[in-house]
Amino acid sequence: TDLNIKPITKFDINDKLQIIKINSGQGAIRNLLSLGIRVGSVVIIKKKSNLRGPMLLNVDGSDIAIGYRLSEKILAEKV
């Protein structure tokens, strides 16, 4: 409903985002949770690769690469 909430793939490098929703399966949610990517956490986009490659997010000081298809399912807004 909120126009500012978009998949993280739609944001730019260096954008600071708060995660609003993760629309993936249980397994992926668990793996993301344990890496600190959860609803409410704040992440910074460090890198985006061309041609639907993975994204690189900085979460609490560590860099996490996430495949494009999964990134599309993570919704966030700018903070």
Add this chain to the structure above:
Amino acid sequence: MEFILVGQPNCGKSTIFNSIVGYKSLSSNFPGVTVKYSKGTICQGNEKIDVIDLPGTYHLNPTDQAELLAIKYLMKENSERVIINIIDSSILTRSLELTLQLMELNLPMVVCLNMIDEAHRKGVKIYSDKLSDILGVPVVETVGNRGKGIYDLFDMAYKVGKVNIAPKVIKDNNVQDLIENITEILGTSNGKIDKSHRFEAIKLIEKNSYFIEKISKRLDKKNLDKINKIISTIEKTQNNSSDVIISEVRHKMSFDIFEKVTEIGKPVKRDFRDKLDAVFMHPLFGYLTMGLFLYLIVFIIFGIGNLIEPFFVDNLTNLSDMLRLEFGENTAAYHILNGIIIGIGGAIGIVIPYLIPFFLILSFLEDSGYLARIAYLADNLMHKLGLHGLSIVPLIFGYGCTVPGILAARILKSPRDKFITIVMTTLIPCSAKMVIILGLIAFFISVEAAILIYVFNIIIVGIVGKILSKINPEVSPGLILEMPKYQLPSLKAILVKIWFRLKEFILIALPLLVVGSVILELVKYFDWIDGINSFLAPFTSVVLGLPKEIGIVLLFGILRKELALLLLFSAIGTQDVPSVLSVAQIFSFTIFVTFYIPCLATIATMIKELNLKYAILITVLNTVLAAVLAVLVRFAVMVV
């Protein structure tokens, strides 16, 4: 007593394990599966202690087979065991989430603040005594890759094991009633409450399918319904899934502990490592540097290998000549001994020139953290084949030698990805196959044609990968990979790894190569060559369209592919191949040899890394594929 090392990936666990257990470690499989863990023995306080290095895991709520096996191992009833929880101090909050889960197991435990220097560099001061008070377990600071504090750590683990104190139970008001209510139901239905019930209660709240199934079998319906009702009630009131609720609670607890035990100052200074990723993961320079590195690696493995290998081959030929003089050419003794020498030579000829440099480089890539960058860069490309980025590493190594390629597939976590990648790797032309492609196609036909064969090969490998991915659809959600910090690897840990991997290879490949070589020597001794050629003739002549004398070449080529070219010359009686074979026949031979049965050392490695069944399956598939492609190419060439 038993020490179990547990920690999140990239926490430096294996470096600590290798530096304390050293070359005596063994890699074991969990029963029935190919998931591996390392085991070793150390002496502490005049006592022999088993040290187990479990696969790295971020949490104790298993989402794959490796994690499930690790948890089952931790839950095994066993009297004296101590958990050594290794933590990357520079990411304390996240690491503590695993620590809190490990404490739920209620086993004696030591927390190891590893990479404490990294935390200091980030400006984080950790008061380990405060942390120890809160958790109720001893905390030891270490710098694993420089060997600092490791002996203190194991000493402490031994003391903890002797006094056998379990960690504190840290309670959180948000979920405490929830956990206790379920624990009580589990306990009363079982006679009395014991410590395992609390752990099971937590796993039920985490919606862990393994535990749900296990407990459903044990519990009656009434109690199960009660538990489900308790869980769904809290889910409704908090409007969230119970596994997320409990994870949030742990996250908050970890953060609170972090705040209590640390003091944040200014980061000491940025060093060059912070800038490496600007180049190594750059959308353009990243690929250029990766290409350069991989080219250099294959070049080094190749270069060193080709430089050293003749030395062994020459000495072996001399030895073989001596034997011939001693026993006479046509004696069984000569042929058997010669077979043994060829077999041992084959193993040495792979191990020293190719495997040692390869393992050195692979260990360096792994321990330095660069491997994860390769996975990131290649993810997009490999995704098109239904695989993940890391799969590119075995394929690249495969151009040097298939054996290290297959061994490199060990870095892949999912058995499916590992299998598909290994099949693809066996089809990549290794340096021995390159000799054939260059020696026949480039030399007698044209360099362009040789390049064409390589391109054709890549297309076929891609198609095979795609088909296999379609047959075994992906279950994993896609790439989720932490980029480890760049580290200068510890030399000792690397040397231990190399020794460990060489030992494994020699144990399985050497017997196979010796037996194979002796059999082929006996074929010569009993003069079965004509018989075998005639036996293979329907295949050699009809399917491949080659003279039947080449049958034996194909058979011997299984031993070592680089022999195939020399054997071909001797079988057709000349080095001037085009005088005997047509262009179509040369193509047919080359294509067949490029794709067919992997060499014996490769088969041995596949048995070790997968199992006998898969090794046979891959061998058969490759041969059928090779025959089909050889026929197609032969007719294509004839038409052109």
